[in-house]
Amino acid sequence: MFLTERHITPLIQMVVGAQPDPIGCDDCFGRVAEYAEFQLANLEIPEALQAIENHLRQCPCCRDEYKALLEGLRAL
Amino acid sequence: MSDIADEDWVKLLQGPEPERGQAIERLRSSLLRALSHSLPQRYGLSFQAEDIVQDALLKVLTSLDSFKGHSRFLTWAVVIATRVGISAVRRKYTKDISLDAIQAADRLRFERSSEARQAADDLVDQRQYLIDQLNALIESSLSDRQRLAMRGALEGIPVDELADRLSSNRNAVYKLLHDGRLKLKAALERQGITTEMVQTTLGMSPRTIGDFR
Ligand SMILES: [Zn+2]
Numbered sequence: 001m002f003l004t005e006r007h008i009t010p011l012i013q014m015v016v017g018a019q020p021d022p023i024g025c026d027d028c029f030g031r032v033a034e035y036a037e038f039q040l041a042n043l044e045i046p047e048a049l050q051a052i053e054n055h056l057r058q059c060p061c062c063r064d065e066y067k068a069l070l071e072g073l074r075a076l
Numbered sequence: 077m078s079d080i081a082d083e084d085w086v087k088l089l090q091g092p093e094p095e096r097g098q099a100i101e102r103l104r105s106s107l108l109r110a111l112s113h114s115l116p117q118r119y120g121l122s123f124q125a126e127d128i129v130q131d132a133l134l135k136v137l138t139s140l141d142s143f144k145g146h147s148r149f150l151t152w153a154v155v156i157a158t159r160v161g162i163s164a165v166r167r168k169y170t171k172d173i174s175l176d177a178i179q180a181a182d183r184l185r186f187e188r189s190s191e192a193r194q195a196a197d198d199l200v201d202q203r204q205y206l207i208d209q210l211n212a213l214i215e216s217s218l219s220d221r222q223r224l225a226m227r228g229a230l231e232g233i234p235v236d237e238l239a240d241r242l243s244s245n246r247n248a249v250y251k252l253l254h255d256g257r258l259k260l261k262a263a264l265e266r267q268g269i270t271t272e273m274v275q276t277t278l279g280m281s282p283r284t285i286g287d288f289r
Contacts, residue, residue: 007230008207008278009278010230011210011226011230012210012274012278014226014229014230014257015257015260015261015264016261016264016271016274017257018254018257018258018260018261020258021254024247024250024251025235025246025247025250026246026247029155029159031146032155033146033147033148033151033152033154033155034146034147036147036151036155037147037148037151058254059235059250059254060234060235061234061235061236061246061250064118064162064234065158065159065162068114068115068118068158068161068162069114069154069155069158071113071114072110072111072113072114072154072157072158073110073151073154074113075109075110075112075113075114076106076109076110076150076154
């Protein structure tokens with residue numbers, strides 16, 4: 001199974017955009033509610049939650065969920 | 077948001093009827109409102125929040141013990157409901173992506189491009205050089221499982237779905253994939269291949285780099 005032309009840009013983006021990420025999806029899930037509240041209130045993100053922000057930048061799966069979460073919360 | 081105070085939600089939801097039933101109904105309607113805004117049109121699919129709200133509600137109710145009050149109750153509940161909802165959308169989205177496509181990924185190599193783009197010859201050469209380097213690094217730096225995970229991610233399979241298919245869990249597959257990304261990045265840098273070179277060779281704008289997907 002070979003990769004083709006259409007895979008090149010996504011692969012390069014995955015590689016070049018990689019930054020160290022000390023947490024994983026589980027930690028992110030556990031604290032993303034707090035993170036969302038700071039963001040929705042336009043408050044500065046405290047240092048303790050910056051790892052969440054970093055993970056969201058690195059993890060498309062959590063980032064998709066986070067975008068959906070914000071849309072949902074804005075509707076309440 | 078809701079006229080039930082944060083500290084009362086769990087008490088009501090675990091307490092006696094009829095207050096419990098009323099609180100459940102309030103929670104259900106909040107979750108439905110949130111999911112109705114967030115789920116339709118995800119991944120380009122139409123998806124009805126009504127189809128998943130009951131599952132989401134049950135997941136929230138069985139997770140009450142893990143609510144520690146670090147956020148508002150409804151924020152916490154919507155986090156859980158959103159994950160249930162998005163997972164369902166993802167299952168629908170990936171159900172037609174063949175397992176074979178990723179299971180056959182013992183190799184992860186780019187084919188030599190026969191459809192070389194309209195570009196100056198030296199750019200085509202550079203592009204091929206970059207692709208050859210990448211192929212070599214993928215072979216030498218990644219484990220079989222990392223190649224498999226990367227292949228799946230490139231096919232557009234989200235990490236949670238990939239975890240199911242690899243009989244693993246999301247956290248572990250994320251780490252596997254992320255370590256692979258970092259290894260390849262370090263290997264490229266060791267070869268003296270800079271981000272700028274990649275951008276020029278592949279005609280990528282600086283903005284697209286780093287915002288993977
Ligand atoms: Zn994640």
